[in-house]
Amino acid sequence: MDMKPVIHKSAAVIFFFLCLFVYTKLAGPIPFVVNSTNKADGFQVAGEGKALITPDKGHLTLGVQVVGATAQSVKDQMNVMINKVTEAVFALGISDKDVKTDNYSINPTYDYSAGSSPKITGYSSSTNLAVTVLDIAKVNSIIDAATKAGANQIGGVRFDNKDTTEAETEARQKAVTAAKAKAEQAAKAVGFKLGKVINYTENNTGMPGYRSMLIDKAASPDSTQVQPGSNEIVINVTLTYEVR
Structure with missing residues (x-):
């Protein structure tokens, strides 16, 4: 009986596993990936909601910069000018705490x-005053009064809101509605049934509006017109459903 073919096959098998053993020692385990279809993992879907809100609070920076021959002279000049600017702001009803x-x-x-x-x-x-304006109708008047009093640097004009709760609620509802619609569409298309929501995450990315200005000696005599526009509240949610 001829045993050569059997010996050759055995040797080939042994050689294969020997090579495999050496490879795994040098390169690590052979990758093995399976896409989970375990229902316990749930099904995740994201949704985004947006809401516009009219600003009701303003922020701006009023600055004064002076140059002179001595430190004492520029300090004295600065104090006189910034005091005038401060008085002009207070005269418009801005509280000292703001x-x-x-x-x-x-x-x-x-x-x-x-x-x-x-x-x-x-x-x-140089010195700057950070001013919070709770009545945004006064923002333009404050800029005009401050520059008339001696402010020669204006910046950081920004509008936001005292309370964004209502807009956040609207954006959140839109985000959840969008996420639910996606989940229902996917379930219908793929052929599975949605269970209850087992996890909820949220990210609020509201964006306050910013404006910038440059004031110089040659500025137009017309009154300043800075428009607050609107702010957009954006909420992103992720829902995780049980899969039936």
Whole structure:
């Protein structure tokens, strides 16, 4: 009886498993991926909802910058100017708790001419007031009054809301409705039945509106017109359903 073919087959099998053993030692386990169809995993679906809301609160920064020959002179000039700006803001009914000094600095200015060490040529001073405006109808008047009083830097104009609860509720309802519609469409198309919602996650990405301005000596004499527009509240939800 000829045993050679059997021996050859046995040797090939042994050689194959030996190679497989060496490979797994060098490269790690052979990847094995299965897409889970376990009903316990549930079915996830996302939805987005948006709602527009009219701003009712404003924020802006009023600044003064001056230059002079000495630190004392720029400090004195700065104090006079920023006090006038502050008084102008208070005169429009803004509470002192809604006005905060955001920055105050005095720095030397230098001459960096080539071939010489930097030389102090004077000083500059700047300060900013962060103002919260609870009546946004006053924002334009505040900017006009502040610039008339001496403010020469305006920035950080932003509009938001004291309370966004109603808009968030509207956006949330739209997001959940959208997610449920997606889930029902998918279940019908694939052929499974939805059970109860077993998990809910939410992400609120409301976006307050920002505006920016530059004020200079050549500005138009017409009154400032900064428009608050509207803010958009965006809520994203994820629903996880049981699958029947």
